[in-house]
Amino acid sequence: MSMLSIKNLHASVEDKTILNGLDLDIKPGEVHAIMGPNGAGKSTLGYVVSGREGYNVEQGTAVLDGVELLELDAEERARAGLFLAFQYPVEIPGVSNMEFMKASVDAQREARGEAALSSRDFLTMAKEACSKVQLPLAFLKRGVNEGFSGGEKKRNEIMQMLLLEPKLCILDESDSGLDIDALQVVADGVNSLRSDDRSFIVITHYQRLLDYIKPDFVHVLSEGKIIKTGGAELAHELEAQGYAWLTGDSAENTAETSA
């Protein structure tokens, strides 16, 4: 039984095809890293699977733990156990982090037929999650991501992941813009959630993050398709050699696309 099974996924944005027949199969407990040049469709994969408006699925299926995702609204996918840690989380002034997370946790509990948490119970959970990602408690009171630094936003995403306890987590460049210490915090948060019944997709440009979050598989995405799959060692090869040897482009072309 797969945790996530994506088959022949084609998707476009404003009539531009971004995903072009993508297949991916993830078993419970596995961590899959997705790497690839800029514009390969890495972030698009996260958006398409999580149901962002404006991303049109043309073909294919994506099944999460027996649930066909692509038919569902974004919130229904979240309630089915999907979590996306955003590369650029949006700021929402006026809505406190606390209020936001309690409403989210309760919405997901309600969908599972569970009662809403008492404010006190939730606060205990939230405090614990905060300390895990080393965010001061004051961040619970602040507006969602409002005025947070890049690193604080990433840690706030992980904090939400800890509270929502999803089945499948997609981390979209959760390492970008982080120093070594912050990277460690993010990785610790992720690793603390690793278990046999939870899976991860780690989207990244750099092998560095994968030293902290050890992947079971590494995939190379190019032009909307997975063109190579290997173990953790593939990330090292890519770090050393770039993508050109895989995509068949000359090194200069690759440099241009990533510029």
Next chain:
Amino acid sequence: MSTWLANAVDRGGATNDWLSPKRQQSLELLQQSRWPTRKTEAWKYTSVNMLVDATFAETSDGIFDAPELIDNLDSIDLLLVDGVLRSDIGDLPSGLSIYSIADTPIEQREWAAEVFTGAKPSKHYFGLVNDVLATAGVLIDVAEGVKVDRPIRVICRQSNGCESHTRILMRLGSNAEAVIIEDFAGEVKSFNTGFSEYIVGESATLEHYRIAMNTGEAISIGGCHFNLNYRSALNSTVVGLGSSLSRLDIDVNHIGEYATAKLNAFYLLNGSETFDLHSSIEHIAANGTSEENVRGIVADSSRAVFNGRIHIHRNAQKTLAELNNRNLLLSRNAEIYTKPELEIYADDVRCAHGATIAEIDKEALYYLQSRGMSKAQAQIMLSFGFINELVDQMPNQNLAAWLRPHLRRRFAEMESTQ
């Protein structure tokens, strides 16, 4: 010509009190002015037709419920019912004096007469009406260097079928500090004009709130007018609901250099309500700063009007002035009219204004949904957040805490009409 006005003018002309010379001047101006119509620029989007032949009782002896207490606020409460002061002015902190306009001691009249029409420009038609008719109201004096630690809450209520005209005149001596809450609420059929004038002394600080919560059939036309002297500071928050006709004019005059003004205003409109807010920031002296944020959410078949003017006079060099107006329009039958204006006569200044009318941010909506919230829930949360950002900025968080449940209730009503 309005028969209501003719009647009011007759009454006003007959008034004889210590403010009569001033009232007479305003009466003459009023007689020279034209009754506002949609052709009057200041009333382009809001009609006062319903007042043309309106009749109201002048006062009633209606028994009034005690107004709602605000937890932890510990305010000095002054209740005015139909413009008549009903509270006893009890013991006051030292350095603070409060008088009823009707019973102003002779020795206080000179300065009070200077405050009267001292900050309010004569361009406001109903301001002139208030000059002529407001025989009731309060006079508040904060002595030099005195910091009044309890907020002063002036509570204005109307009874059914009544007309009232109230005035607040306040003077802060240099280095003084005070908090004032003008609390207008009620929904019974009535008409009130409530105008207030503030002279903020050198290096004095005024924290000001106008709770403009007249709703339903309570017609409310008012204004808050401030003269800011050298290095003084104003922080003002306007909270608005609409009614069959609700209008507020704010004027901030930077008379002295280095004065600062921060103005926040927000309104939530529902049903067939109108809320019309005009603000005018006059930078007359140099080195002043002003920052104004106005936000509105407009539902059902309501209409919001905002006119925000920044006027930089020739000598007001080194001024920094910013105005931002954002609106959410929730319904097909609702209307929003906004006009941010700049009028600038000095070159070494930084001024900017912006206005948007939009839907709820799609990216934020997706973010909330991706965490499992329904679209409807996410929309309410984002709309509330849009307003709550300004509630969070209120310096008095006890007042903010009291306000939030009121706003949430209003949101729930607005949502149910969608």
Next chain:
Amino acid sequence: MTEQIDQALEREYEAGFVSDIESETFAPGLDEDVIRRISAMKSEPDWMLEWRLKAFKTWQQMEEPEWAHVDYQKIDFQAISYYSAPKSMADKPKSLDEVDPELLATYEKLGIPLLEQQMLAGVAVDAVFDSVSVVTTFREKLWEAGVIFCPISEAVQEYPELVKKYLGSVVPQRDNYFAALNCAVFTDGSFVYIPKGTRCPMELSTYFRINEQNTGQFERTLIIADEGSHVSYLEGCTAPQRDENQLHAAVVELVALDDAEIKYSTVQNWYPGDENGKGGIYNFVTKRAVCHTNAKVSWTQVETGSAVTWKYPSCILRGDNSIGEFYSVALTRGMQQADTGTKMIHMGKNTRSTIISKGISAGRSNNSYRGLVRMGPRADGARNFTQCDSLLIGDQCGAHTFPYVETKNPTAIVEHEATTSKVSDDQMFLCQQRGLDAEKAVSMIVNGFCKEVFKELPMEFAVEAGKLLEISLEGSVG
């Protein structure tokens, strides 16, 4: 700095000369009889005269507007002559060879050669001198493409059906005081018709020149772009330097039918008056376009002249998916007053509008942007973006912004931004440290400020506009 600005004000208005041309000019005054005489001079059909007389009655009932942020002495409409034409035009010249050489020389001096062989390739010109069109070039070449480009007085005779159908259809007679007056007394102007699916093979342009004293110029322009057609039209204006104010009250109507596109560019350089505000043109103009489905109209204007400008080129976005654009640079100096902007009336679904306005105030002038963006109840998904920037040069001028935004549709999005700034000491120092003199530095900074608008102008005009700004700012800083 102020001293330098004063110097700038003393600069010559290069188009300020008077041509010695014998004219036939009506005595000043306005009544029904004058209108009948104008109509007779043009040998107009009855329906045209009736239309004028109706407009005159309407005008008589209207009041001169006072809402604009301008201050000028009331116009004495009886002191103006409503018709003036070069005598040589009495028998209409058949070709350029028959045109009075003095007239040709006038346009030559203004930098507008009318002899086709001397002309910039690809630009056809209609030259309007006081009340009449003097000559229209390249008519035959345009005729081959099916494009009609002629004086409107001629169109009334030759294409009455088109004129009847569209004249007054965009700007109704009672639209405003000056438009009503124009309807009654307009004398000439350009008429353009681009047939279905045609891309006009060259730029069309009209040069307006007021020469005679005490005359008003009331031109009328009507451009009809039939379905799927495309045209770019340019307009330029100059007048002699005189102590009296002269009135220019034009009406321009654009009709962009389904899928059509009209680009209308103006470089307005009427005589602005002297440094004390004596003389200069009152430029009270009504310009409006109606856009049908998928049509696009783009207004670009560079306004440097006139004592008083009152002008709001607008778009009625009637058809779904139609697009309106307004790009404006308005420079005022001396005692000039400009109140200019646009109206974008969104009626159709998914209509789009963009407004970029750059106001530059110097001397003792006042420069106002006045705009209206209206989202109607049916304008689902409509969008507007407005950016108004003001630049103040010196501490005796004024820069103002009066934007009206009205929305009745919850799916429409409006964004308005305005800023004001001055040429900063830091910017000046940087330029000077790199070796530029102050004048060059300011002109560079101002050009940079206006860049977004200049890039919308056709090439020849962009160069002209840049030069015009440079001349206008000459010596304005130190």
